[in-house]
Amino acid sequence: MRGQITGRLASLVKRSSKSAIEADGPDAALLADLRSALAPDRVKMDGAQRSLLGHDASVFGGGVAGPVCYPVDAAEVSAIMTIAEQHGRGIVPRGAGTGLAGGAIPLGAPVVIAVTKMNSILEVDTENRIAWVEPGVINLDLSKHLASYGFHFAPDPSSQQVCTIGGNVGNNSGGPHCLLYGVTNAHVVAMEVVLASGEIVTLGGLDAEPDGYDLRGAFVGSEGTLGITTKIAVRLTPNAPSVRTLLLAFSTVQAAANTVSAVIADGIVPAAMEVMDQRITIAVENYVNAGYPTDAAAVLLAEVEGLEGGTAIDADRIAELGRENGAVSVRVAATDEERALLWKGRKTAFGAVAQIAPDYYLHDTVVPRSKLAEVLDQIYEIADRHDVLVMNVFHAGDGNLHPLIVFDGRIEGTWDRVHAAGGEILQASLAAGGVLSGEHGIGVEKQQYMSAMFSDDDLDHQGRLRRAFDPACRANPGKVLPAGHSCADIAALRKVPSGVWG
Amino acid sequence: MDLKLDADDLNTCVQCGLCLPHCPTFRVTGEETMSPRGRIALMRAVQDDGVPVTDEVVDAFATCVQCRGCEPACPSGVPYGHLMERTRETLADAGAMTPTWQRLALKPLAYPAMLRAGSKALSVAQRLNLVPARLGLSEEIPFSQEPLATSGDDLFLFTGCVMDAWQRDVHASGQRVLEAAGFGVTPTNDLAPCCGALQAHAGLARDTRSLAEKMMANLPAGGGETPRPIVVDSAGCGAAMKDYGHLLGTPEAEAFSARVFDIQEFVAQHMNRLPAVEPLELAVAVQDPCHLRHVQRVHDATRTVLRPFVRELIELDDDGLCCGAGGAYSVLQPELAGQIRERKVASIERAAADFVASANPGCSMHLGGVGVATVHPMQIVDRGLHGIA
Numbered sequence: 001m002r003g004q005i006t007g008r009l010a011s012l013v014k015r016s017s018k019s020a021i022e023a024d025g026p027d028a029a030l031l032a033d034l035r036s037a038l039a040p041d042r043v044k045m046d047g048a049q050r051s052l053l054g055h056d057a058s059v060f061g062g063g064v065a066g067p068v069c070y071p072v073d074a075a076e077v078s079a080i081m082t083i084a085e086q087h088g089r090g091i092v093p094r095g096a097g098t099g100l101a102g103g104a105i106p107l108g109a110p111v112v113i114a115v116t117k118m119n120s121i122l123e124v125d126t127e128n129r130i131a132w133v134e135p136g137v138i139n140l141d142l143s144k145h146l147a148s149y150g151f152h153f154a155p156d157p158s159s160q161q162v163c164t165i166g167g168n169v170g171n172n173s174g175g176p177h178c179l180l181y182g183v184t185n186a187h188v189v190a191m192e193v194v195l196a197s198g199e200i201v202t203l204g205g206l207d208a209e210p211d212g213y214d215l216r217g218a219f220v221g222s223e224g225t226l227g228i229t230t231k232i233a234v235r236l237t238p239n240a241p242s243v244r245t246l247l248l249a250f251s252t253v254q255a256a257a258n259t260v261s262a263v264i265a266d267g268i269v270p271a272a273m274e275v276m277d278q279r280i281t282i283a284v285e286n287y288v289n290a291g292y293p294t295d296a297a298a299v300l301l302a303e304v305e306g307l308e309g310g311t312a313i314d315a316d317r318i319a320e321l322g323r324e325n326g327a328v329s330v331r332v333a334a335t336d337e338e339r340a341l342l343w344k345g346r347k348t349a350f351g352a353v354a355q356i357a358p359d360y361y362l363h364d365t366v367v368p369r370s371k372l373a374e375v376l377d378q379i380y381e382i383a384d385r386h387d388v389l390v391m392n393v394f395h396a397g398d399g400n401l402h403p404l405i406v407f408d409g410r411i412e413g414t415w416d417r418v419h420a421a422g423g424e425i426l427q428a429s430l431a432a433g434g435v436l437s438g439e440h441g442i443g444v445e446k447q448q449y450m451s452a453m454f455s456d457d458d459l460d461h462q463g464r465l466r467r468a469f470d471p472a473c474r475a476n477p478g479k480v481l482p483a484g485h486s487c488a489d490i491a492a493l494r495k496v497p498s499g500v501w502g
Numbered sequence: 503m504d505l506k507l508d509a510d511d512l513n514t515c516v517q518c519g520l521c522l523p524h525c526p527t528f529r530v531t532g533e534e535t536m537s538p539r540g541r542i543a544l545m546r547a548v549q550d551d552g553v554p555v556t557d558e559v560v561d562a563f564a565t566c567v568q569c570r571g572c573e574p575a576c577p578s579g580v581p582y583g584h585l586m587e588r589t590r591e592t593l594a595d596a597g598a599m600t601p602t603w604q605r606l607a608l609k610p611l612a613y614p615a616m617l618r619a620g621s622k623a624l625s626v627a628q629r630l631n632l633v634p635a636r637l638g639l640s641e642e643i644p645f646s647q648e649p650l651a652t653s654g655d656d657l658f659l660f661t662g663c664v665m666d667a668w669q670r671d672v673h674a675s676g677q678r679v680l681e682a683a684g685f686g687v688t689p690t691n692d693l694a695p696c697c698g699a700l701q702a703h704a705g706l707a708r709d710t711r712s713l714a715e716k717m718m719a720n721l722p723a724g725g726g727e728t729p730r731p732i733v734v735d736s737a738g739c740g741a742a743m744k745d746y747g748h749l750l751g752t753p754e755a756e757a758f759s760a761r762v763f764d765i766q767e768f769v770a771q772h773m774n775r776l777p778a779v780e781p782l783e784l785a786v787a788v789q790d791p792c793h794l795r796h797v798q799r800v801h802d803a804t805r806t807v808l809r810p811f812v813r814e815l816i817e818l819d820d821d822g823l824c825c826g827a828g829g830a831y832s833v834l835q836p837e838l839a840g841q842i843r844e845r846k847v848a849s850i851e852r853a854a855a856d857f858v859a860s861a862n863p864g865c866s867m868h869l870g871g872v873g874v875a876t877v878h879p880m881q882i883v884d885r886g887l888h889g890i891a
Contacts (some may be wrong), residue, residue: 046556049533
């Protein structure tokens with residue numbers, strides 16, 4: 001941007017010498033090719049950009065970005081893919097960088113493809129109830145745009161105010177309201193995808209029952225390892241005529257968890273059921289002042305949607321079931337503002353933890369709903385044993401736990417305890433019949449645990465699926481599948497060039 | 503390099519990214535170096551990891567509008583504005599930011615005679631079509647005008663530097679509204695030439711501190727039961743003056759800052775003292791200046807004040823995103839400022855209002871530069887009360 005304040009002032013501005021990397025053999029040629037394919041100012045190679053794009057919102061560091069590209073259309077993405085292939089380099093797609101499993105961390109100095117400039121809502125087709133969007137469109141922007149048509153995009157991750165639709169597709173993202181509506185996979189009908197070869201293909205279609213194998217379904221949740229989306233057809237969900245939001249307070253976390261199971265067992269499927277324990281509730285309330293009861297051991301935020309009569313009955317019944325399970329108070333949001341404030345609290349919970357400690361490590365396991373209370377007990381016990389502080393905030397309705405270990409990484413030995421506790425939490429969840437990740441993805445975070453979940457045969461077959469899309473494994477190398485099950489990943493991981501901050 | 507940032511303040515950021523969509527430069531570029539999260543990571547890299555302060559790092563800091571829209575969005579309460587001001591101060595001291603021509607350009611603000619002479623020259627130049635469009639001067643700068651007269655000593659009305667030279671009619675409206683509410687007004691005129699906000703934004707906090715001390719000495723609390731309020735009709739100035747307590751770190755400065763009110767904030771507390779009038783046949787869109795909404799956080803007062811005086815109040819649909827004015831930002835970073843403004847103008851067009859009410863001179867000039875009809879909220883109230891302005 002310095003160029004923009006220049007003009008005749010340019011001579012007044014001190015300029016430092018160019019980064020050493022640009023003169024460095026193979027990167028210079030790669031860079032020249034990328035700059036001729038895109039506008040030169042949309043291919044960045046400076047230390048500031050590369051250092052910032054070396055990590056995402058996860059606790060994992062150690063990524064090193066190669067050239068950072070900001071394409072504006074599929075043709076440019078395709079050109080980047082082709083050039084990267086010619087130079088034997090991997091590519092990493094990146095949206096808003098809010099991932100919590102390290103999925104966007106560049107390993108081995110790949111070309112980073114940031115889709116944030118591809119952020120147009122291309123078409124809203126209310127007759128077919130779909131919208132075509134570019135991958136860099138922000139999730140909440142889409143729903144706000146659709147509001148005037150009476151629709152929204154149902155998956156609503158807590159980071160929805162910033163995360164991108166492309167990232168949602170890559171991670172098959174969930175969110176509180178996916179309890180009723182299903183996760184991203186249920187809301188993406190077709191995609192334009194650029195494969196690692198540079199080929200542009202369309203997966204899925206607008207027909208209700210497309211023929212052949214569901215390659216669209218295979219792509220959703222592939223965390224950038226099968227290619228990169230450049231256009232996405234999302235399903236529009238009508239806004240409900242009536243919404244009721246309840247806040248129930250409990251004197252134990254287990255009572256909240258039991259209420260959740262009781263509601264589902266009763267035959268009600270609320271739009272959302274979210275639990276926060278006392279520690280996280282205090283942090284959240286301190287930020288939003290929504291009137292969350294900070295003296296309760298846990299709160300349950302439950303929301304029902306539908307026709308007026310139905311939501312009234314369901315809300316009463318949820319309150320009743322809550323009291324039967326020990327709820328000490330039940331509050332119903334009286335206005336839209338009150339409801340919005342309660343949700344703002346829930347959705348900013350992770351960011352609020354810095355009030356307590358500067359680092360957090362967030363897990364994402366899913367357990368059978370009936371085992372929620374039991375696994376929560378174990379999580380608190382594991383944390384105590386490793387002397388780390390754990391907070392629980394989770395999508396209770398579908399058993400998706402988000403144990404949040406908060407700590408100060410500057411204190412020596414903390415990381416070891418955090419990792420040990422995290423590993424045990426994962427094992428406890430798997431032992432209860434659960435899975436590694438509900439919605440954050442595997443990334444680099446849970447790779448090492450994939451073998452605990454899948455047999456070698458399973459993993460080999462997943463590797464074959466991956467290679468069908470990307471034979472050289474150059475798309476997001478080093479992610480998801482553990483080493484040994486993913487062909488030439490290692491080849492795509494280039495030695496880190498000199499002069500990068502890391 | 504030691505940026506002299508407090509380690510605990512830096513560590514309040516957990517890099518979650520919830521600030522990104524609330525940052526105007528990230529919104530228009532999509533680049534991490536143009537986001538609050540990215541800029542904080544660079545502060546850490548420079549201060550903690552010894553990363554060199556390259557052109558790109560300086561640019562990341564220099565392109566920040568300092569709108570502070572990221573602060574209310576941050577669940578962990580990162581004091582971003584103070585971190586950025588301190589970073590710029592350290593870099594300016596080291597000669598890495600704010601070149602001499604910028605320092606010289608800011609000098610006259612503190613010297614009313616110099617500013618008036620400069621303004622006269624600019625006014626003549628404007629009439630001779632010698633003023634480059636990039637300065638964004640939408641209105642004709644008055645050649646000469648009478649200073650505002652004192653009507654009593656209930657409160658001070660802060661008149662400031664550029665605004666007093668170029669938009670004194672806004673002060674006049676504000677004074678008439680305050681008088682209609684029964685207050686005797688002392689315009690500060692040369693008693694308090696400048697608040698120092700632009701200097702603090704440019705990393706010249708030392709100049710701001712000396713202006714603050716001068717102002718505190720010249721605007722005494724008086725011997726009354728309640729200390730004399732200092733009412734400010736420029737959101738940017740009000741925010742800076744409310745920050746003197748932090749800037750100087752003394753109890754006197756704290757006490758001074760506690761006397762500072764935005765004019766909408768002050769009038770909203772005294773609405774019962776204004777006569778009831780027929781609302782004007784106007785649909786007015788409210789554009790919240792960032793330093794009113796994100797820093798002072800008293801933007802609701804604008805609505806309270808305007809509601810009885812207009813037929814319709816319209817909210818913009820962009821969640822209070824910055825307009826790109828940013829004090830001197832629109833002159834220093836014209837391209838980014840223009841892109842940011844395009845978003846704001848699109849939102850304003852969707853609102854389809856007769857006027858846009860903006861309580862900050864920088865915003866109204868920046869928006870006026872592309873033909874948006876802006877007025878200060880006090881001008882609307884004045885017109886409602888007196889049929890003038």
